[in-house]
Amino acid sequence: MPILLALDTSSSACSAALLQRREGLGDELISRFAVTPREHTRRLLPMVDEVLAEAGLPASALDAVAYGRGPGSFTGLRIAAGVAQGLAFGLDRPLIGVSTLEALALGAHRRHHYRWLITALDARMGEIYVAAWGCRDGSPVALNEEAVISPTRLRLPVGHADHDWVGIGSGWRLWDQMPAEVQAGMGLCLSEPEADAADMALLAVRDFVAGEGRPPHAVQPVYLRDRVAWQKGR
Template sequence: MPILLALDASSSACSAALLRRREGVDDELISRFEFTPRAHTRRLLPMVDEVLGEAGVAPADLDAVAYGRGPGSFTGLRIAAGTAQGLAFGLDRPLLGVSTLAALALGAHRRHHYRYLFTALDARMGEVYAAAWRCREGRVEALLAEAVLPPSRLCLPPDHADHDWVGVGSGWALWEQMPAQVQAGLSQCLPEMEPAAEDMVLLAVEAFAAGEGRPAHEVQPVYLRDRVAWRKSR
């Protein structure tokens, strides 16, 4: 059965996780998670070594590598992408990019059993990265596609506005800028939650089983707002 490694540096947190899926028994999931602003480069590879060592797994035993492909911090996404691509290329293993917003939704579903999750990350410049999801039995289904937009333009999925929605992610710290219809539709907000590799690896193993792994050079970060990266490079 497959063994997958996932890593993430898309936010102020840094994380790594290893999943060993075994037939007839519970999955083995080992993870590390730390809030490490401006220390992602220093901590990411040691975290990878820690989860591999705890699992007793050599890099060559991995079947695939996954990483948080965004949206999120531009610098963090590049750090994670470069690290994951280097590992996947060196091991000749497929690489999978996992949505940070989907991972946020799955994390809230796994920990609190919420079903309807509206994820939002602070994108700076007066905008948020946002998407809406329905979660059932450990799976996430997109109800609103990922987008970058001002908080004032957020809206609940039209066909699901009457459900009990929970907001997840740093974007909800901008609550006062949200439309009244969105505020009224949310029963709770969890602005402190960050994307985590342990949720990404669970999404990645399903994608891997569906044959979605790709050669390392074909998998790229998803910024949603490429013009910011262009401005910073000038």
């Protein structure tokens, strides 16, 4: 069964995770996570060495490499992308890009069992990166496309306004700029959580098993700056 390494430097946090999916025995997940602004370049590769050493595996045992593809910090995304692409090229393994917004949703669902989530990140320049999710069978299901918008344009997904919504991510620090109907529909908002490679590993192994691993040169960061409209929920 797959052995996969995931990396993330999309925010002020830096993380690496190694997932071994073993049939009939469950997943073994080894991870490192630290909030280290401006130290990602120095911290990421040692984290990779640590999780591999703890698992007792060489890098050649990996079946795939994954990384947080964004949205997020432009500089941070390039750091993880560069390291992940280098590893995937060197090992001749497929590369998988994982949404940071989806990873935030999975993390909140795994740790707190929240079902209806709007993940939002501060995109600077008066905007947020945002997406809405409904969790089913332990995984987030997108209710609209990821987008970058002004907080004033945020809306609850069409047809889902009566759910007990939870907001996750740094974008919720812009609460005062959000419409009154959004504020009224939110049961809880947590602005502290950051994307974690441990959650990305779980999403990436799902994609790997589904045959969605791609050649390293074909996987690029997602910045979302060209998406300016909040998409209506399905």
